[in-house]
Amino acid sequence: GAVVSQHPSWVICKSGTSVKIECRSLDFQATTMFWYRQFPKQSLMLMATSNEGSKATYEQGVEKDKFLINHASLTLSTLTVTSAHPEDSSFYICSAIYVRDRGFHEQYFGPGTRLTVT
Amino acid sequence: AQKVTQAQTEISVVEKEDVTLDCVYETRDTTYYLFWYKQPPSGELVFLIRRNSFDEQNEISGRYSWNFQKSTSSFNFTITASQVVDSAVYFCALSEGYNAGNNRKLIWGLGTSLAVNP
Numbered sequence: 001g002a003v004v005s006q007h008p009s010w011v012i013c014k015s016g017t018s019v020k021i022e023c024r025s026l027d028f029q030a031t032t033m034f035w036y037r038q039f040p041k042q043s044l045m046l047m048a049t050s051n052e053g054s055k056a057t058y059e060q061g062v063e064k065d066k067f068l069i070n071h072a073s074l075t076l077s078t079l080t081v082t083s084a085h086p087e088d089s090s091f092y093i094c095s096a097i098y099v100r101d102r103g104f105h106e107q108y109f110g111p112g113t114r115l116t117v118t
Numbered sequence: 119a120q121k122v123t124q125a126q127t128e129i130s131v132v133e134k135e136d137v138t139l140d141c142v143y144e145t146r147d148t149t150y151y152l153f154w155y156k157q158p159p160s161g162e163l164v165f166l167i168r169r170n171s172f173d174e175q176n177e178i179s180g181r182y183s184w185n186f187q188k189s190t191s192s193f194n195f196t197i198t199a200s201q202v203v204d205s206a207v208y209f210c211a212l213s214e215g216y217n218a219g220n221n222r223k224l225i226w227g228l229g230t231s232l233a234v235n236p
Contacts, residue, residue: 034223043209043228091161107213107224109155111162 002028004096006110013084013117021079021113023094029074030096034107035067038091050077084117091115120145122212124227131200132235139195139230141210147171152186152193153211153224163209169193200234207231 003026013019023033031052036044048069049057056069066088068080077096081088094110121144131137143152154166167177169186177184181198197204210227 041231043226044224046223049223093161093163109163109165111160114161 002098002106002108004094004108004110006092006094006113008113009111010114011116013115015085015117016083018080018082019084019115021081021092021094021115023077023079023096023110025075025096025098025108028096028098030077030098031074032097033071033077034095034097035069035077035079036093036095038093038112040091044093047079052077081115084115086117089115089117120212120214120225122210122225122227124208124210124230126230127228128231128233130233130235133202134199135234136196136198137200137232137234139197139208139210139232141193141195141227143191143193143210143212145191145212145214147214149214151213153209153213154184154193154195155209155211156206157209157229158206166195166208197232200232202234202236205232205234 005024005026007022011019033050035047037047038044046059047062047067048059050069050071052071052074058064066082068082071077091112091114093112095107098106098108100106123142125140129137150171152169156164156166167184174186174188183196185194207229209229211224213224
């Protein structure tokens with residue numbers, strides 16, 4: 001159990017276009033999901049916290065208008081990279097919080113989406 | 119401030135050698151969790167272990183073992199008799215508090231790239 005999927009797994013788009021990445025918790029409901037980006041040979045950088053039914057909380061330095069996050073249901077969060085540029089090319093990873101019995105939170109990661117902007 | 123330091127950027131060993139990956143953390147919380155993740159070339163994060171701050175027992179799982187020492191704020195990871203399949207980037211991460219509301223941000227180290235050569 002506790003599987004998180006991402007779609008697409010990889011995408012190539014032209015500069016100036018927008019790309020939407022989906023993150024789904026397949027067998028549990030997740031009120032909170034996180035979005036990370038990872039550049040080659042670097043660590044994960046938290047971009048934003050996505051809360052179901054409310055606005056996302058962005059980390060310092062992350063442009064809200066460029067990286068639109070929508071957490072419309074308890075099993076789906078989407079990240080839209082608007083007007084993508086080559087410097088947005090990266091590996092985007094989402095994670096979802098699964099709340100176990102007694103309220104203990106566990107974080108499960110999606111397999112990642114590799115975005116290449118040409 | 120919370121911080122995770124993985125001083126070893128890259129390690130290269132020959133198959134069957136033992137290798138230890140270092141992780142040093144900083145936190146002011148008395149309750150926290152430490153994690154190790156493996157990221158193979160495919161990019162998908164593989165959860166290896168979670169350890170809470172109240173449990174200093176070392177853990178062994180097959181060829182993997184972890185040494186948690188609060189006195190030195192370290193949570194080191196040892197692979198015994200390394201194999202080529204162990205080649206990956208390994209991340210150490212820290213999470214503070216039992217439940218920070220619905221948020222469970224992870225503070226990541228920069229990762230150690232392990233190459234196991236035949």
